[in-house]
Amino acid sequence: MTNRKAKSEPTDVASLPSSLTTDGASSSNSTFDPVDLESAIIQLCLQSPNGVSDRILELSFPTIAPQQRVSALNRLLSLNKIDLLKSTTPEGTSTFLCRIKDTTSSSSSILSGGDQMEKAVYQLVKESGQMGIWMRDIRIKTQLSQTFLNKTLKSLESKKLIKAVKSVHASKKKIYMLFDLTPDPSITGGNWYFGHEFESEFVQVLNEHCYRLLLDKFETTEHVNDPLIRKNSSYLSSNELVQLINESGISTVLLTVQDIESILYTLICDGKVEKTTIYSSNIDANKQTQNIYRAVKPMIESAAIVRVPCGICPVFRDCHDDGLITPKTCIYLNTWLDF
């Protein structure tokens, strides 16, 4: 049915939606121009970026002889307009996939001069996206020898097509990704890492600053008589905190809500801050809950034991009735008792 419909308007193939095209972008016209066929194939490939199998091509252009189709494909391949990939059908037989070459990316033009190996490696690296790919994985997938792969990677690097990034988790593990991508936070360790070093000072400063902000909020509400209002108004949401911190200019990089929430988690573990989750409607639609935080006071000032030197004595385990370390001559007790 659709066949007939398509038949009547063969020139409109390109503008038809893909569902129609794949089903009926065919022509019974035996005088199909090879150039028209090529452009039809390209259109087909453009509409399905995952590739078009040989079978679909056969169905799409049933009137065209296989030789004609193969020569058209060959021509497109030599023009570097499509890629031919090997794939396996669900039934288990192997088949070919035609896929459109990424003409929008500038890299393809640079790559056009390169050899087949570089292309393969480049493709793998590109597929890995922000996460990058480990050299070992490239080697396994491409089955290239170590030396050859090294050479290929070097040449790609020198062309500034890919770059090597070092993971914070394993300093010796090199990860490759496209040159213009920013690596995933899980690889660089996010904002908390500068190169390889964990910036504990930066974390410390943020930790203190967050606590300061919450404490300020807490103190402004301290005079309120109503306990419930006092408690509820001493909360700050993580969104508000992020805004305050980014405005204050403490950090040179823009911090995200996740960044600040992980800082706030350390404050909770320090026992200085309390977290509550509330439902709210006025934030973005996909996130119904909001984390709010407030500073809390400790239950006790300090345990009695830490007010005595013995409570924090580093050699407490070695302290005995007699010998070098004994309470009778203990220097910590001496200073404490002012002797």
Add this chain to the structure above:
Amino acid sequence: MKRAEQLEECLYFIIILFTFQNTQMTTYQLRLGLDLIENHFDSTSKQITSYLNRKGPLQLGIIARDLKLSISTVSQCLSVLCIHDIVEYKQDDSNSKRVLYMFNVKRALYILHYAKCIHCAKQLYHGTGELIIEKLLLHGKRQMSQILADVYNTLSKVFKDSVSITSIRDCFQHLASAQFIQRVSTSNQESKQMSNMPIIVEEAPSTQYQVPELTQDEVKRLATTEPQPNKKFKSSNNTNSFGDENIFWKVNFQRFFDYLRDQELISAFTSRIDQNAGEIIRAILRLAETKPQPNSQRTIKLSTLDISKSLATTNPLSEDLIQKYMSVITGDVNNCVIKVDEQGKGSYIIDFQLASTGLTKAHAQSFLKERYGSNALRIYNMLEERGCLSQKQIEDMAMISAKEAQQYVYSMFIDGILSLEELSKANDFNPMRTFYFFRVNLYNVVLSLLEQCYKTMSNLMQRHTYETERHQKLIDKREKVDKIILDMREQSVAEEQIKEVEDILSPAEKDQIKKLDAAFRKIDLAQIQLTETILILEIYLTLSNSSVPISKKTGGKAIAAKLLENKTQD
């Protein structure tokens, strides 16, 4: 035959292990207990109790023989210790007349809390109450008439005529009705045929806190009699009887401990929320006191209206405000205040197990923070919240550099604060293929913290004794000078002469004495404060002893068993 012996040996070990787990007395606790006995009684008592502790229950004769002491000395010491409940005695079995003596370390450690108890009594019942408790603690068990006479004598020396026996008796009555003191009586009727061992029985709850009546005549007589300080346990003087020869009174420590725990809870709420919240908690606890609960782990149900009524006299708050406070309170201090009903504008109970866990956590956290650093506390809290974490996870989540985190984790691990769990992929436990997880357990932390507390206490006492011995000459000299000056003042000798006597002590010596006094004060203060921590931790242990598995390895099993038990109860 050999098998039987082996079996016996095995059983013996099991019994030993069992007793150790049950008593959980560490060397430091024992040592402190013995030191306290030496300080409070004498060195012979210490010798006896230490021997009893080593050998288990023994007879009087054997103790005297082994320690090469005279029977009379030993029996005197034992009788004093028995009156104080520090040594317990029982008949060997129903057929023999042997009486065995046992040492009770736990009770000996109560001596630590004497100062706190006296202070409590002073705060609640002023000087009279303080004196009554002090005398009772000093004598262990005593009749009311004796104490009244004793207190009257002490007070009349200071205040001359303004004291009356009836006012002291009223105070005594208050203490008894608030259950700070309880009565015990001797009943030696049953055992009379076998031996003349008196059996101390705690009286039935109905009469336990009943104060015997005094007639007007007896009141007069009490005021005039000189107390007999060394009145023997059994000797009854018929001519001077007050009708309460068989009714003895002793301090109810449990009640004092409950009171002290309540104070800690109130102060925790005060510092977390504010003064009013503390007052509300105080009101709840006071209301609960009047209606004792058989299950002492939680208070009775109290409504907002009750609380409001109770607060009306001291600190009037509107019901509305109290309700608001209650909603804030229920979310604080380990959620120990629980709303159970809407009845009476909301009814609440206080769960003491949760409360003591909350307080214990606060103490433990303060200790960890000061001992290992605030980052260590962060790691500890994180582990408590998340259950178990690997080294790597700890580093990432605590946001501490790997090196530092390792240092904190390992130093806590060495001290037994953290425990390690190994999870191997294969059964060879190859380190390369094994996951290592760290865990925390509050119960273990409390055990090690408590041990540290006792050792610290013991250290402070040792230092105190050492300094006293070292400066004995100086202290003696100062006492002599003070006495002379006091005598001279009484005889109203001229100031110049007094000054001359004062100058016997050189300026250097005076400086030394000042320093020594300051140091002793500091030690005393530290010891008293330390008892607060010890009390909280001990309460936590007793409350959680029933619920926490003692052995770590069978943790899963024990929890499963408990779950099963709960299910069957439901």
